[in-house]
Amino acid sequence: MSLVTGIAVYIVLWWTVLFAVLPWGVRVPDKVAPGHAESAPERPRLLVKAAATTVLAGVLWLFVEWLATTDLISFRGP
Template sequence: MRITSIIAIYLLFWWGCLFLVLPFRLRSSAEPEAHVPGQAESATPRFSVWRTVLWTTVVATVLFALFYVNYVNGWVTADLFDLTRYRAH
């Protein structure tokens, strides 16, 4: 696999993991915390972008490493999902 393909696939994993990690550790505004003037009631009182980026990078790296090891070793291939061979004649 070329390095450009590795980077492109990793970025896909990273963006996908961002949406998985985003809701973690969010607190509702119903918890006791001072509101910022003009803040919506449903908005989280504190949000750390850098913590979210860090966790997204960790999760994406682990998942991409599993993907790449599978790609190199060929454990799960597209042939395993070929359902046409089970068709009744």
């Protein structure tokens, strides 16, 4: 996998994992302040979720890189 392809795959994986990680540990407040959405989380912990996303996307990228280099699955045309 070339450098540009590797970076593109990592970015796609990162955003996909982010949307999977965002709902982790979300708690809505019991009392909602006026002007706030009822579904807004109390503590979104975005830095923790971004760190978890980075690690998980890295592990998934290593798996995709392994698949591409071992030719277990061929990504090239016939």
